[in-house]
Amino acid sequence: MTEKYILSLDQGTTSSRAIIYNEHGDICSIAQKEYRQIFPQPGWVEHDPMDIWSSQIGVASEVIARFGVQPEEIAAIGITNQRETTIIWDRATGKPVYHAIVWQDHRTAGMCEQLKKNGYGELVKQKTGLEIDAYFSATKIKWILDNVRGARRRAAKGELAFGTVDTWLVWNLTHGRTHVTDVTNASRTMLFNISTMKWDEELLKLFDIPAGLLPEVVSNDKIIAKTTASVLNSEIPIAGLIGDQQAALFGQMCMDQGMAKNTYGTGCFLMMNIGNRPAMSSNRLITTIAWKLGDKVTYALEGSVFVGGAVVQWLRDELDFFEETAEVETMIKNTSDNNGVYFVPAFTGLGAPHWNQHAQGIITGITRGTKKEHIARAALESVAYQSYDVFHAMEQDIGVKIKSIRVDGGASANNFLMQFQADILQKTVQRPAILETTSLGAAYLAGLNTGYWKDIPALEKQWTLERKFNPKMDKKHVKKYLEHWHKAVLKT
Numbered sequence: 001m002t003e004k005y006i007l008s009l010d011q012g013t014t015s016s017r018a019i020i021y022n023e024h025g026d027i028c029s030i031a032q033k034e035y036r037q038i039f040p041q042p043g044w045v046e047h048d049p050m051d052i053w054s055s056q057i058g059v060a061s062e063v064i065a066r067f068g069v070q071p072e073e074i075a076a077i078g079i080t081n082q083r084e085t086t087i088i089w090d091r092a093t094g095k096p097v098y099h100a101i102v103w104q105d106h107r108t109a110g111m112c113e114q115l116k117k118n119g120y121g122e123l124v125k126q127k128t129g130l131e132i133d134a135y136f137s138a139t140k141i142k143w144i145l146d147n148v149r150g151a152r153r154r155a156a157k158g159e160l161a162f163g164t165v166d167t168w169l170v171w172n173l174t175h176g177r178t179h180v181t182d183v184t185n186a187s188r189t190m191l192f193n194i195s196t197m198k199w200d201e202e203l204l205k206l207f208d209i210p211a212g213l214l215p216e217v218v219s220n221d222k223i224i225a226k227t228t229a230s231v232l233n234s235e236i237p238i239a240g241l242i243g244d245q246q247a248a249l250f251g252q253m254c255m256d257q258g259m260a261k262n263t264y265g266t267g268c269f270l271m272m273n274i275g276n277r278p279a280m281s282s283n284r285l286i287t288t289i290a291w292k293l294g295d296k297v298t299y300a301l302e303g304s305v306f307v308g309g310a311v312v313q314w315l316r317d318e319l320d321f322f323e324e325t326a327e328v329e330t331m332i333k334n335t336s337d338n339n340g341v342y343f344v345p346a347f348t349g350l351g352a353p354h355w356n357q358h359a360q361g362i363i364t365g366i367t368r369g370t371k372k373e374h375i376a377r378a379a380l381e382s383v384a385y386q387s388y389d390v391f392h393a394m395e396q397d398i399g400v401k402i403k404s405i406r407v408d409g410g411a412s413a414n415n416f417l418m419q420f421q422a423d424i425l426q427k428t429v430q431r432p433a434i435l436e437t438t439s440l441g442a443a444y445l446a447g448l449n450t451g452y453w454k455d456i457p458a459l460e461k462q463w464t465l466e467r468k469f470n471p472k473m474d475k476k477h478v479k480k481y482l483e484h485w486h487k488a489v490l491k492t
Contacts, residue, residue, distance in 0.1 A: 004075040006447050007064070007236070008439035009056055011081040011165050012244065013102065013266045014313075016055040018063040019439045020074075023452065025462040027436060029067035031059040038099060043106040043348070046099035049087045052165060053172050060232060071234030076450040077173075077227065078240030078442030080247040081165035083188045086140035088151065088213070089168070091161050094176055098148045100165070101140040104267075104306060104348045108139035109357040120206065127193045127200050129278055129287030131355050135304070137164060138190035138207045145209070155213050162213040164188070166241050170224060173238060178225040181215045183297070184243040187289040192217070194278050194289055197297065219292040220445055240445030244438050245269040246290050249300060251441030252406045252432065253463045255456060260394070260402060262387055262421075263438065264411035267351070268308035270390045272301045274398070283393035284353040291445075301397060303352035303390030307361075309411040311345040311379045321372055329416050332377040340365040342488035343378035350492065351386075353393040359492040365484075383411065384421040385485045391425055404428040408437040423473035424481065433464040 005028060010017040016035065020028040035055040038046040064071060084103035089096045101107070112132050115121075124132050134140075141162055145152040154160050163171065164185045170178050186192040186199075191209065193200040199214055218224060220242055226235040242250065245263060249271045252261040260272040271290070278287050278299045290300040307314075312328050315321040322331060344350075346359040363375060395402060407429055411417060422429040434440055447453040 008443040010439040018059040031063040045102040076239040076446040078446030080442035136190040182241040247441030251437030264409035268305035307345040422469040429469040
């Protein structure tokens with residue numbers, strides 16, 4: 001009998017990836033393609049939806065060809081995606097009416113401030129678990145409807161469709177037959193009630209968004225559709241759909257209440273499983289849906305750091321510090337400390353627990369003795385400091401000290417950063433053998449939903465520790481570093 005595999009599509013903010021997994025959860029083949037980032041004006045971030053689609057289907061075809069399997073040997077497809085990014089397209093032609101407005105985009109910050117001034121913050125928080133912020137999809141949808149000629153009229157007539165990136169990919173994989181999202185992506189729109197598990201009529205009215213624009217919402221244990229044969233030369237079940245950070249939590253097998261992970265990607269996303277009740281944060285963290293399997297909803301607390309690994313990309317692309325991001329670790333290896341330099345990379349405002357949409361980046365402590373190595377080190381350290389602020393807020397919310405955290409994402413391969421993170425947190429940092437836990441989580445769901453894998457306990461046995469980082473820094477030094485960091489944050 002021919003061996004079968006799972007294909008995971010991981011559509012991220014800066015690149016699209018496709019990864020083939022075998023039954024042991026091992027990576028068999030991987031393909032990746034970066035695509036264009038569009039910055040029309042300060043604070044605006046866009047993607048061409050056709051770039052998202054073409055790059056994603058391109059790497060899917062490439063990884064199948066590179067591994068040398070036939071499409072019919074793919075048992076199922078799992079999809080995970082950058083969340084909140086907003087696309088609206090014509091149902092008849094499949095053509096977008098405007099560029100995708102990316103989660104990092106802050107053009108609607110003023111709209112959000114006005115909603116908060118008008119007293120809607122608590123209403124939105126109780127229904128969605130979210131802060132009113134330009135980060136989420138609702139105000140992005142409203143902006144497109146209000147600013148693209150004819151869009152609102154056409155939306156009211158049912159001619160247009162809205163989707164986050166998962167919805168856009170499924171629509172194209174099925175040639176427009178399927179307009180769906182899953183509960184995790186829906187919970188990031190600021191339109192979905194995480195208690196009733198439905199699109200909320202009061203919120204749709206608040207943001208002036210017609211219900212006919214929205215996709216059907218499905219749970220995470222469904223076979224959603226099959227690809228049309230003309231797309232990948234085979235009708236393959238699309239059997240896993242989940243937002244990227246929830247996928248990483250699932251891929252890290254954080255199945256028990258209190259287990260937490262931090263994903264170090266473009267941003268950093270610290271997420272903790274809080275069980276089956278949507279407890280609201282007292283420290284400005286987000287309450288979100290982790291997944292829904294059967295009738296059981298699992299919730300999570302999440303803190304989002306808008307600029308994580310992207311700060312190293314900025315040093316590479318805008319300041320020409322090095323040619324490859326991995327070189328940052330070599331650059332700083334001879335520095336004993338940051339020489340008093342602190343870097344707050346608030347390029348798109350500050351996320352949790354500050355939620356300041358108007359904050360801007362700052363580098364403090366520069367003297368004649370400052371070298372670019374110190375700035376590079378301060379940039380890396382900023383990732384750990386921002387994660388500390390979220391983690392500290394999370395511990396305050398649950399009232400329990402957490403002993404360890406599981407890490408993943410590209411920047412988690414940086415040994416300096418992981419050791420510094422362990423030192424600043426004064427916690428053990430656990431790095432698994434497979435860092436691609438986002439795509440792995442989507443693959444796991446697709447495999448579970450098609451019987452490729454038996455059950456979750458079988459998958460928990462596949463999680464393997466690659467390296468453990470224990471705190472080594474003296475607590476006095478930790479306290480000093482954090483004091484200087486928080487002074488720098490106040491200056492933003």
